[in-house]
Amino acid sequence: MTVTDTETAARRITTAKAMAEGIGLEMRRDPDVFVMGEDVGAYGGIFGSTTDLFGEFGADRVIDTPISETGFIGAGIGAAVEGMRPVVELMFVDFYGVCMDQIDNNMAKIHYFSGGNVKVPMVLMTAAGGGYSDAGQHSQTLWGTFAHLPGMKVVVPSNPYDAKGLMISAIRDDNPVLYIFHKGVLGLGWMTNNPRATGHVPEDPYTVPIGKAAIAREGTDVTVATISLSVHRALDAADELEKEGISIEVLDLRSLVPLDREAILDSVRKTHRLLVVDEDYQSFGMTGEVITTAVEGAFDYLDAPPARIAIPDVPIPYSRVLEQFVLPDADKIVAGVKSLLTA
Amino acid sequence: MNQFNRLDSYKEMVRIRQYESRILQEYHADKQPAWDIGAGLIPGEMHLAAGQEPAAVGVCAHLKKGDAITAPHRPHHFALAHGVDMKAMTAEIYGRDSGLCRGKGGHMHLFDPENHFSCSGIIAQGYPVACGQAFAFKRRSTDNVAVAVAGEGAANQGAFHEALNLAALWSLPVIFVIEDNDWAISVPKSHSTATASNADRAAGYGIPGVRVENNDVEAIFEAAGAAVDRARAGEGPSLIEIHTLRLWGHFEGDAQAYRGAELETVDERDPIPRYAKSLVDLGELTEDQIVTIAAAADAEVDAAIQFAVSSPEPKPQDALLHVFA
Numbered sequence: 001m002t003v004t005d006t007e008t009a010a011r012r013i014t015t016a017k018a019m020a021e022g023i024g025l026e027m028r029r030d031p032d033v034f035v036m037g038e039d040v041g042a043y044g045g046i047f048g049s050t051t052d053l054f055g056e057f058g059a060d061r062v063i064d065t066p067i068s069e070t071g072f073i074g075a076g077i078g079a080a081v082e083g084m085r086p087v088v089e090l091m092f093v094d095f096y097g098v099c100m101d102q103i104d105n106n107m108a109k110i111h112y113f114s115g116g117n118v119k120v121p122m123v124l125m126t127a128a129g130g131g132y133s134d135a136g137q138h139s140q141t142l143w144g145t146f147a148h149l150p151g152m153k154v155v156v157p158s159n160p161y162d163a164k165g166l167m168i169s170a171i172r173d174d175n176p177v178l179y180i181f182h183k184g185v186l187g188l189g190w191m192t193n194n195p196r197a198t199g200h201v202p203e204d205p206y207t208v209p210i211g212k213a214a215i216a217r218e219g220t221d222v223t224v225a226t227i228s229l230s231v232h233r234a235l236d237a238a239d240e241l242e243k244e245g246i247s248i249e250v251l252d253l254r255s256l257v258p259l260d261r262e263a264i265l266d267s268v269r270k271t272h273r274l275l276v277v278d279e280d281y282q283s284f285g286m287t288g289e290v291i292t293t294a295v296e297g298a299f300d301y302l303d304a305p306p307a308r309i310a311i312p313d314v315p316i317p318y319s320r321v322l323e324q325f326v327l328p329d330a331d332k333i334v335a336g337v338k339s340l341l342t343a
Numbered sequence: 344m345n346q347f348n349r350l351d352s353y354k355e356m357v358r359i360r361q362y363e364s365r366i367l368q369e370y371h372a373d374k375q376p377a378w379d380i381g382a383g384l385i386p387g388e389m390h391l392a393a394g395q396e397p398a399a400v401g402v403c404a405h406l407k408k409g410d411a412i413t414a415p416h417r418p419h420h421f422a423l424a425h426g427v428d429m430k431a432m433t434a435e436i437y438g439r440d441s442g443l444c445r446g447k448g449g450h451m452h453l454f455d456p457e458n459h460f461s462c463s464g465i466i467a468q469g470y471p472v473a474c475g476q477a478f479a480f481k482r483r484s485t486d487n488v489a490v491a492v493a494g495e496g497a498a499n500q501g502a503f504h505e506a507l508n509l510a511a512l513w514s515l516p517v518i519f520v521i522e523d524n525d526w527a528i529s530v531p532k533s534h535s536t537a538t539a540s541n542a543d544r545a546a547g548y549g550i551p552g553v554r555v556e557n558n559d560v561e562a563i564f565e566a567a568g569a570a571v572d573r574a575r576a577g578e579g580p581s582l583i584e585i586h587t588l589r590l591w592g593h594f595e596g597d598a599q600a601y602r603g604a605e606l607e608t609v610d611e612r613d614p615i616p617r618y619a620k621s622l623v624d625l626g627e628l629t630e631d632q633i634v635t636i637a638a639a640a641d642a643e644v645d646a647a648i649q650f651a652v653s654s655p656e657p658k659p660q661d662a663l664l665h666v667f668a
Binding site: 039042043065066068070094097135190191192313318323326 | 378379381387444446447449451452463464496499527529656658660
């Protein structure tokens, strides 16, 4: 997709709608695809990820579950090893605590344990992210936690086009795919309006490859590597910086596993400066991994020590002033870029 | 067992209802015209307990200083009935520095160690914690008890079942309370739970289980009294399922289309006007008292909201405090 396509094409939908559309297309194509989770039926998913699917496919294929995440994620694994392609929703990624054994010790390890003999073609989709004062059990991103654990792909779309194409790729993938959508990129009517959450999406099925980063905006002075809602923040920062004659390249990683290390290195070789922005906890996470990639693979190209902006290793606080202090935003990215340029 | 006091119970239910009604009003007041869940003086998700007052009042009437409660994401009624300071709680909901948790927790994460009260946004998370509090009370030879509260949807969580087994095994002074308001967000109990009554599940752990119908504060008081007495006497845990009513949405902004015709009758089932009428019929409440009781509750709520909005916000950098002791 080019920027021109986005701006001129008539059919514009939200990221949430694009996800649901991707699932629906795969359900039409493949009778083994089904959806289950809490409130995915008549409600359409708390975050709209299954909008209209219940009406089309009915309760046999769009299944409301009890609040039993260990039970229904485990059941998803079971259906997947028997060759079905479940799309299972964990309502908030924060709820991983009640079901992590099935996710990490089971879903992610079966293929390896079986010596490659058993596949788990399952999508676990889940909502993430803060910025609306939902406090520390409903506002985390946690993608770095999952990416740390071998055996599952971790996909994190930032826009409607990618959301649909990555969802279709995830469903067709023979591996377990954790598909994390930030609430702030979905275009939900009850969240702060985000123009970047609506965009051109073709009606037909298409795939976006898992493991390929996208250059969301080309630039020359600093690479800003990021993911999900922070791509929007970086694009906002890019608009500001452009007024001052500073050109940043915004790299949308799109997935953490696989991580497109070549794309990171290519961009750093071009700009010679790297800022990594992440709405996840700072230590032992994505920012460290991306910076390490640059240091290991493009050390000689770096004109300044790489920098990062992430959650400063505290739980997400409730009060707006406290939460905004810890979240990345465009102003912090602008300041981070300028600091890199004077380093 | 404590004697039931009808007028006090009515007053407490009204106090909670006036609180929830005002929070409802204040929550929505500055989110117009464009609905934005994160906007306004009270941001974030809001789960209000209107219709569930009988559960909190009937249970908490038996509790004394030192007794503990772990409440779920819909906590205000149990917090207020258990003596959590309304001003400090309200300031927390407004994200203020004077709040119970200095603005860090918000409405789903209220911690009041003085009253041994806590709540959580994770379903059934408080059930095992109540076991630990009860363990401490028992080990210290007090007769305090711990009350674990969760919705009927929580009875399908692993933590629920593990906690029941643990409490039964160790004969802990715990009262497990299930508030069955028929709905786990949009999923009705009939679509989520294999048994009609969660009270039946108590048998699997060898403990008493009762289900209280009709959202009746007096019947709840009776059932809770038996469970609290049993726990204080060192005879172990009990399970009480209370059939109650979610008068409003799961969260504020929930259009509740999924409730269909059932939604049309919620007002008829509102337990507070119903209880007022029964007390008037008994001659224990007058129409004048109905007005003055509501006015007194309003005044207390007004003062709490005034305290909250006039309290300073936390300093932004205080976000970095309190990760470790």
